[in-house]
Amino acid sequence: MLSANLSAIFYLISGVLFILALRGLSSPETSRQGNFFGILGMAIAVTVTFLSIGNFSTGFVVVLIFLIIGGLIGAFIAYKIPMTAMPELVAGFHSLVGLAAVFVAIAAFLNPYAFNLGSPGNIKLGSLIEMSIGAAVGAITFSGSIIAFLKLQGIMSGSPITFKGQHPLNALILISIIVITYLLCSTQSSNLFWILLAISFLIGFLLIIPIGGADMPVVISMLNSYSGWAAAGIGFTLENTALIITGALVGSSGAILSYIMCKGMNRSFFNVILGGFGATEQSASVQNKEQRPVKSGNADDAAFLMKNASSVIIVPGYGMAVAQAQHALREMVDTLKKSDIKVSYAIHPVAGRMPGHMNVLLAEANVPYDEVFELEEINNDFANADVAFVIGANDVTNPVAKTDPQSPIYGMPVLDVEKCKSVLFVKRSLSPGYAGIDNDLFYKENTLMLFADAKKMTEDITKSL
Amino acid sequence: MEIDPFIFRLSIFILSIFIGYYVVWSVTPSLHTPLMSVTNAISSVIIVGAIIAGLAGNSETIFNISSIFGFLAISLAAINIFGGFLVTQRMLAMYKKKKKGK
Numbered sequence: 001m002l003s004a005n006l007s008a009i010f011y012l013i014s015g016v017l018f019i020l021a022l023r024g025l026s027s028p029e030t031s032r033q034g035n036f037f038g039i040l041g042m043a044i045a046v047t048v049t050f051l052s053i054g055n056f057s058t059g060f061v062v063v064l065i066f067l068i069i070g071g072l073i074g075a076f077i078a079y080k081i082p083m084t085a086m087p088e089l090v091a092g093f094h095s096l097v098g099l100a101a102v103f104v105a106i107a108a109f110l111n112p113y114a115f116n117l118g119s120p121g122n123i124k125l126g127s128l129i130e131m132s133i134g135a136a137v138g139a140i141t142f143s144g145s146i147i148a149f150l151k152l153q154g155i156m157s158g159s160p161i162t163f164k165g166q167h168p169l170n171a172l173i174l175i176s177i178i179v180i181t182y183l184l185c186s187t188q189s190s191n192l193f194w195i196l197l198a199i200s201f202l203i204g205f206l207l208i209i210p211i212g213g214a215d216m217p218v219v220i221s222m223l224n225s226y227s228g229w230a231a232a233g234i235g236f237t238l239e240n241t242a243l244i245i246t247g248a249l250v251g252s253s254g255a256i257l258s259y260i261m262c263k264g265m266n267r268s269f270f271n272v273i274l275g276g277f278g279a280t281e282q283s284a285s286v287q288n289k290e291q292r293p294v295k296s297g298n299a300d301d302a303a304f305l306m307k308n309a310s311s312v313i314i315v316p317g318y319g320m321a322v323a324q325a326q327h328a329l330r331e332m333v334d335t336l337k338k339s340d341i342k343v344s345y346a347i348h349p350v351a352g353r354m355p356g357h358m359n360v361l362l363a364e365a366n367v368p369y370d371e372v373f374e375l376e377e378i379n380n381d382f383a384n385a386d387v388a389f390v391i392g393a394n395d396v397t398n399p400v401a402k403t404d405p406q407s408p409i410y411g412m413p414v415l416d417v418e419k420c421k422s423v424l425f426v427k428r429s430l431s432p433g434y435a436g437i438d439n440d441l442f443y444k445e446n447t448l449m450l451f452a453d454a455k456k457m458t459e460d461i462t463k464s465l
Numbered sequence: 466m467e468i469d470p471f472i473f474r475l476s477i478f479i480l481s482i483f484i485g486y487y488v489v490w491s492v493t494p495s496l497h498t499p500l501m502s503v504t505n506a507i508s509s510v511i512i513v514g515a516i517i518a519g520l521a522g523n524s525e526t527i528f529n530i531s532s533i534f535g536f537l538a539i540s541l542a543a544i545n546i547f548g549g550f551l552v553t554q555r556m557l558a559m560y561k562k563k564k565k566g567k
Contacts, residue, residue, distance in 0.1 A: 070543025356497030
């Protein structure tokens, strides 16, 4: 059996290894080593826990069986999941962390002896507060992530669900969570503990339903942050350094990602959380829907334009992921490169359904990461490029964000696609994007619309090249 | 006057938030998706609590209600740990640099 001090030191080591795991992600070269540190940290934490309990009887076997079952399921999912489904996967994983936190809190509440927290009905006050916070945040993470998962998977409609009195109701529930936590701590009543869990599940559900599909990058990041705070809460209860460090790391990581995503849309965090975006704006754009002429072309026209270009910038968006067009796109780019055309990729911070989604898809299609650029890095290059090839993106290229203060997306950073000599726009129809506003780019003199499925069009262009 | 151990844990917590803040800002935006999956995996270190709960009973009380919640939490956390690290590894293996001389 390991002494308490020695195991505390090992937990500290695994906490440090987790910090190094995140540090490794600062560049793709060091990232694989970082991931290894993470695995090592986890192995140390689990081994030390077994050694410090020192119970290797029947219970140990049962624990191992549950561990292996979970591990096999996890490994199976990790190998099978297509890269386009990464947002759903991450949302699903968040819900599991949340639920695990809830279960650990329940176990600790029912059997505080095991955790050295006192006896049932007489749990140490500090521990009870920490436990309640961990359980409540865990429950919110769980139900919120389930809704996010259903929306991303398309089982539930991505459009915001709003009803009258939504915000007062949510505020009421949040206040009651605080009141119940207070009462729980003063009475130690187990009924209150279950009520606390029930309303926390409810609020997680209510908080996410009004948020629309394209706001999912913010939601996923936010739930990522919540799962961290839940883990930290449990870490305080268990007096475990590894959990506290990890919870704080994950919590701040998710918070930073939400901030970056909100900035990419020029919206405040509260604006996203309160939800309903897209639902109200649509009615406004319907009114002034006049028919404006657009130039549309076919694959041959597009191939001709690109063949005569010396530099091409590709702007991928969520539509590329939906059409699974990333491999076809890379083949097209390979053909272009053979005729010495310079090709680069421009990625908007909120392209796709989660932070960095497009980068993973392009990496999957064997696009080298040093050809892929972020908005700030590449935005000045559009003026010197010959062709911009917009595939599955829309709102993030809309020049109206720079010109029309009335527009709902005014002030959002956009890619300066219109500065290119010519713009090729692969799109199914002229329908407006998620924000519900028309894209002026469609009607520009130098824009050629390619109305087709993104994958089929790219394949056709490759053939004509 | 003795300092409550809680204060030490709180200090670790606050300092870790700052470490997280600076470390995460230095993560390159192209790796934000692996960042999410790896944070997912490491936050499942909550399995430590689940193991304690699962091993709490003696041989007659292995399957008391508290331990059962522990067992379930072990499986949930294990899905995340294995799934999270492996999928991160799979993603990171795809990030390649341009081949020279092409």
